[in-house]
Amino acid sequence: MVRVAGGPPGTIDGVSLVVQKYGGTSVADPDRIMAVADHIVATRREGHDVVVVVSAMGKTTDELEALAHEVSAMPSPREMDMLLTSGERISIALLCMAIIDRGEHAVSFTGSQAGIVTDTTHRKAKIVEVKADRLREAVSDGAVAVVAGFQGVSTALDVTTLGRGGSDTTAVALAAALGAESCEIYTDVAGVFTADPRIVPGARRLEKLSYEEMLDLAATGSRVLALRSVEYARNHKVRVHVRSSFTWEPGTWIVEEEAGMEHAIISGVTDDTSEAKITLEQVPDRPGVAAKVFRALADEAINVDMIVQNVSTEGHTDISFTLPKEDLSRAHKVMEQLREDVDATGFTSDEHIGRVSLVGAGMKTNPGVAATMFEVLARESVNIEMISTSSIRISCVVQEADVVKAVRALHDAFELEKA
Amino acid sequence: MVRVAGGPPGTIDGVSLVVQKYGGTSVADPDRIMAVADHIVATRREGHDVVVVVSAMGKTTDELEALAHEVSAMPSPREMDMLLTSGERISIALLCMAIIDRGEHAVSFTGSQAGIVTDTTHRKAKIVEVKADRLREAVSDGAVAVVAGFQGVSTALDVTTLGRGGSDTTAVALAAALGAESCEIYTDVAGVFTADPRIVPGARRLEKLSYEEMLDLAATGSRVLALRSVEYARNHKVRVHVRSSFTWEPGTWIVEEEAGMEHAIISGVTDDTSEAKITLEQVPDRPGVAAKVFRALADEAINVDMIVQNVSTEGHTDISFTLPKEDLSRAHKVMEQLREDVDATGFTSDEHIGRVSLVGAGMKTNPGVAATMFEVLARESVNIEMISTSSIRISCVVQEADVVKAVRALHDAFELEKA
Numbered sequence: 001m002v003r004v005a006g007g008p009p010g011t012i013d014g015v016s017l018v019v020q021k022y023g024g025t026s027v028a029d030p031d032r033i034m035a036v037a038d039h040i041v042a043t044r045r046e047g048h049d050v051v052v053v054v055s056a057m058g059k060t061t062d063e064l065e066a067l068a069h070e071v072s073a074m075p076s077p078r079e080m081d082m083l084l085t086s087g088e089r090i091s092i093a094l095l096c097m098a099i100i101d102r103g104e105h106a107v108s109f110t111g112s113q114a115g116i117v118t119d120t121t122h123r124k125a126k127i128v129e130v131k132a133d134r135l136r137e138a139v140s141d142g143a144v145a146v147v148a149g150f151q152g153v154s155t156a157l158d159v160t161t162l163g164r165g166g167s168d169t170t171a172v173a174l175a176a177a178l179g180a181e182s183c184e185i186y187t188d189v190a191g192v193f194t195a196d197p198r199i200v201p202g203a204r205r206l207e208k209l210s211y212e213e214m215l216d217l218a219a220t221g222s223r224v225l226a227l228r229s230v231e232y233a234r235n236h237k238v239r240v241h242v243r244s245s246f247t248w249e250p251g252t253w254i255v256e257e258e259a260g261m262e263h264a265i266i267s268g269v270t271d272d273t274s275e276a277k278i279t280l281e282q283v284p285d286r287p288g289v290a291a292k293v294f295r296a297l298a299d300e301a302i303n304v305d306m307i308v309q310n311v312s313t314e315g316h317t318d319i320s321f322t323l324p325k326e327d328l329s330r331a332h333k334v335m336e337q338l339r340e341d342v343d344a345t346g347f348t349s350d351e352h353i354g355r356v357s358l359v360g361a362g363m364k365t366n367p368g369v370a371a372t373m374f375e376v377l378a379r380e381s382v383n384i385e386m387i388s389t390s391s392i393r394i395s396c397v398v399q400e401a402d403v404v405k406a407v408r409a410l411h412d413a414f415e416l417e418k419a
Numbered sequence: 420m421v422r423v424a425g426g427p428p429g430t431i432d433g434v435s436l437v438v439q440k441y442g443g444t445s446v447a448d449p450d451r452i453m454a455v456a457d458h459i460v461a462t463r464r465e466g467h468d469v470v471v472v473v474s475a476m477g478k479t480t481d482e483l484e485a486l487a488h489e490v491s492a493m494p495s496p497r498e499m500d501m502l503l504t505s506g507e508r509i510s511i512a513l514l515c516m517a518i519i520d521r522g523e524h525a526v527s528f529t530g531s532q533a534g535i536v537t538d539t540t541h542r543k544a545k546i547v548e549v550k551a552d553r554l555r556e557a558v559s560d561g562a563v564a565v566v567a568g569f570q571g572v573s574t575a576l577d578v579t580t581l582g583r584g585g586s587d588t589t590a591v592a593l594a595a596a597l598g599a600e601s602c603e604i605y606t607d608v609a610g611v612f613t614a615d616p617r618i619v620p621g622a623r624r625l626e627k628l629s630y631e632e633m634l635d636l637a638a639t640g641s642r643v644l645a646l647r648s649v650e651y652a653r654n655h656k657v658r659v660h661v662r663s664s665f666t667w668e669p670g671t672w673i674v675e676e677e678a679g680m681e682h683a684i685i686s687g688v689t690d691d692t693s694e695a696k697i698t699l700e701q702v703p704d705r706p707g708v709a710a711k712v713f714r715a716l717a718d719e720a721i722n723v724d725m726i727v728q729n730v731s732t733e734g735h736t737d738i739s740f741t742l743p744k745e746d747l748s749r750a751h752k753v754m755e756q757l758r759e760d761v762d763a764t765g766f767t768s769d770e771h772i773g774r775v776s777l778v779g780a781g782m783k784t785n786p787g788v789a790a791t792m793f794e795v796l797a798r799e800s801v802n803i804e805m806i807s808t809s810s811i812r813i814s815c816v817v818q819e820a821d822v823v824k825a826v827r828a829l830h831d832a833f834e835l836e837k838a
Contacts, residue, residue, distance in 0.1 A: 030490045068516055071456075071516050072516035082515075089502070089504070089505040090486075090502055090505050092501065094490045094491075094498075094502065096501075097491035097499070108497075108498055108501050113576070
């Protein structure tokens with residue numbers, strides 16, 4: 001946490017500072033932008049300094065990406081970043097105009113102007129430094145600083161983007177650099193829920209979560225917050241408040257685990273049907289085989305998620321792993337080359353899988369959770385294809401067609417609709 | 420002209436450098452962008468270094484401006500500049516992608532990255548310096564540098580725009596800073612014509628014009644080149660070639676007046692129906708009155724164009740002037756306050772006027788031109804309301820309804836369809 005001269009942490013010149021981030025649906029059209037401007041002005045008049053981070057309006061980023069594919073089969077990553085960053089430029093300018101119209105001072109900043117310095121990896125750059133002097137100055141001058149999310153400037157002075165969900169990371173990084181009291185992430189849902197409300201209508205909003213729980217929820221399918229932003233928040237101890245820009249009601253706080261924080265055994269059930277599964281069959285069980293397999297995949301920049309290898313039978317074993325569906329055809333090529341290399345008998349792949357996970361910090365001290373989970377799935381005739389666990393998470397890979405049934409049954413069995 | 424180490428003027432490292440500027444209609448859609456990329460790659464492979472300046476695609480700037488007016492009654496000029504500059508960002512990125520796809524190296528630059536430093540006047544900033552080091556470096560590395568037109572960064576590090584037609588000025592300024600061999604302005608017409616071809620179907624393309632002639636054509640209604648870019652070209656002796664990106668045929672050269680350059684008596688007839696006229700009646704003819712009138716208008720940032728004051732009769736005179744139609748209601752307020760102040764009997768205004776001008780460097784040595792012009796208009800029963808002349812131009816204000824008839828008759832009478 002950065003301490004600023006003139007006031008305690010969480011303040012500039014002694015006034016409490018809030019970072020507010022608005023996602024694409026929150027600023028999708030002029031009416032939404034004006035509603036957001038009303039809220040920012042109200043926050044300001046409650047006596048807070050406000051730094052705002054905005055995404056591109058609605059589907060702008062997708063539309064720009066489609067345009068790129070119309071002019072080029074393989075768009076240059078540097079130019080793609082130049083292209084996509086125009087989206088937030090539009091939303092920061094429009095939002096500032098609306099705030100100024102309401103009688104408050106507002107100044108827009110591109111990622112570069114806001115001092116978001118990144119490495120040189122186009123399309124998924126990492127923030128290496130935040131030089132927030134210009135923002136601090138604007139806020140000290142009484143302005144609302146409105147910053148373009150998702151973008152920065154590289155150490156080589158090129159425009160970069162932080163990857164999908166990057167605006168969340170921009171907001172958390174600025175909250176850390178400015179020592180903000182909190183980082184409010186406004187979105188189109190009311191917070192983090194015990195399950196996806198589209199699958200489980202009785203899903204309940206969670207009031208408070210630890211960074212670790214949110215990390216596991218994000219990693220296993222909760223789409224409310226980008227994983228990297230949660231990691232950044234944990235590393236810099238930024239208090240995050242996820243809430244709706246449609247109802248403006250309090251949402252879910254994500255904070256450091258406190259002594260005496262009471263944990264539900266299970267915080268939520270998540271689901272993810274974006275992955276496929278590959279099984280390399282009858283691999284000789286000798287040292288170095290797994291290393292060879294996953295190095296070859298890493299060299300092709302294929303993001304492997306779950307990996308399961310069971311005990312061997314007669315000196316052979318099966319290795320299964322999950323990966324994003326869009327990487328499947330590239331992984332097939334790697335597998336074909338590898339098969340002979342590692343003496344496997346063959347490999348199979350399955351695109352129609354889904355992952356169902358239980359996440360909860362209270363699990364650590366409740367050893368029966370896994371057993372109950374497997375019993376519930378068995379009762380629903382859901383076949384478990386892979387299992388992987390951490391101290392606060394259990395994930396099962398099942399058939400895609402069974403995901404909805406599994407999530408509902410688990411939500412029900414663990415009585416997650418009750419507070 | 421800037422001389423670059425390693426080669427004669429007009430070159431970087433001894434290779435001839437061309438600046439090419441493409442307007443909004445030239446890059447209106449993906450197909451147009453790919454056609455432009457083809458032409459740039461062909462120019463490159465003919466052995467030229469190429470720096471490209473691009474406008475926003477098609478009507479993007481107008482659409483963004485409309486969006487601003489949806490969220491704000493009076494959009495902040497600083498934020499309007501932030502908003503509008505996203506348009507060129509999109510076109511430079513897409514154009515680079517298309518060039519790279521064709522096997523040439525290309526790098527995009529925002530106005531700021533290209534080193535276009537301006538004053539702090541948002542929406543119509545003036546270029547104060549061009550720091551073209553990054554462009555020179557990119558070109559030396561063998562890349563096509565693609566620069567966002569119309570934009571720069573102010574001395575206060577804010578994003579600025581150069582006003583409508585500003586991309587032409589960007590192109591000419593870069594051509595001057597880089598000592599380019601020529602500055603090609605690609606547009607949707609084949610060059611500069613003896614009259615607007617929509618009014619005079621037999622209008623002829625001019626092959627070569629002096630800066631002075633082009634200045635008068637631009638000032639009196641030719642919309643092919645922005646006036647400021649012509650002034651900049653004249654001041655820095657940049658050879659400009661206006662041509663079509665649809666036919667790719669040679670167009671019109673605008674160059675320094677050369678000894679022995681043969682001048683047609685008349686280069687062209689222009690028309691302009693964007694102005695209104697105000698007449699302040701029966702003003703006492705004493706020193707300081709005109710100064711008072713035009714100072715008051717200047718204080719309201721009203722751009723007065725033609726001013727005519729005739730000799731006085733019995734110590735009183737009428738003062739007439741033209742101004743942009745959109746400034747008329749503001750000018751009315753100024754006139755109401757002024758009327759008593761300067762003891763005028765009243766004022767009248769007329770929105771339905773048009774200006775018809777003859778431009779030609781040969782006019783200097785052909786004193787009969789004005790007489791012929793007035794005779795032609797009289798024969799067509801066109802009443803002349805105001806007259807103003809320079810050494811190479813004669814302008815007459817007439818009723819708007821007479822403009823087309825007047826332009827056609829003058830084009831015919833001076834036989835401008837013949838080379």
